[in-house]
Amino acid sequence: MTAGAWVLVALGVVLLLLAWTTWTLTRLRRLEGRVDRAWTALDTQLQRRAGLAEELARNHPAALGDGRADALATAAAEVRAPAAGDRAHAENDLGRALRALPAELPGVPTALATDLAGTVTRVGLARRFYNDAVRDTRDLRRRRLSRWLRLRARQPMPRFFDIDDGLDGAVTSPDGAAQPGS
Numbered sequence: 001m002t003a004g005a006w007v008l009v010a011l012g013v014v015l016l017l018l019a020w021t022t023w024t025l026t027r028l029r030r031l032e033g034r035v036d037r038a039w040t041a042l043d044t045q046l047q048r049r050a051g052l053a054e055e056l057a058r059n060h061p062a063a064l065g066d067g068r069a070d071a072l073a074t075a076a077a078e079v080r081a082p083a084a085g086d087r088a089h090a091e092n093d094l095g096r097a098l099r100a101l102p103a104e105l106p107g108v109p110t111a112l113a114t115d116l117a118g119t120v121t122r123v124g125l126a127r128r129f130y131n132d133a134v135r136d137t138r139d140l141r142r143r144r145l146s147r148w149l150r151l152r153a154r155q156p157m158p159r160f161f162d163i164d165d166g167l168d169g170a171v172t173s174p175d176g177a178a179q180p181g182s
Contacts, residue, residue, distance in 0.1 A: 063108045
């Protein structure tokens with residue numbers, strides 16, 4: 001090969017690397033935006049769940065019993081301002097307190113019970129969407145060429161938000177049958 005051919009090959013490699021870098025940076029920016037939007041949705045649902053739990057404990061203590069109402073109110077307050085700064089732990093405590101409630105709560109308006117149940121489900125979905133976005137972002141940033149070129153290296157790596165929302169107990173198969181595990 002002549003020197004001119006080597007220059008063309010090198011120029012082609014540089015152009016391919018530049019195109020890949022541009023595409024990857026754009027993808028990383030989009031994924032980080034997806035993480036931010038998913039966190040906003042998750043935080044909104046978590047705050048909504050805490051607000052509904054607090055309303056249930058405050059307005060309907062007779063239906064819950066004094067001990068449960070106090071525990072639920074304490075767990076909801078802890079979620080809004082975690083003492084140790086560990087929000088996931090506070091969310092787990094609230095989730096366990098909500099799962100400990102009986103299915104039927106006499107004296108509680110149906111709208112409140114339905115809204116709370118729907119919010120609990122939406123928390124699980126929002127958590128999954130958020131963790132999926134975090135996983136995709138982390139995977140792309142951990143690829144060898146992304147690390148070598150230090151793409152978005154100064155940005156903090158997004159963290160998973162894992163709480164026990166009680167929705168991982170059963171996974172449905174394509175035919176709709178429940179399967180144990182997740």
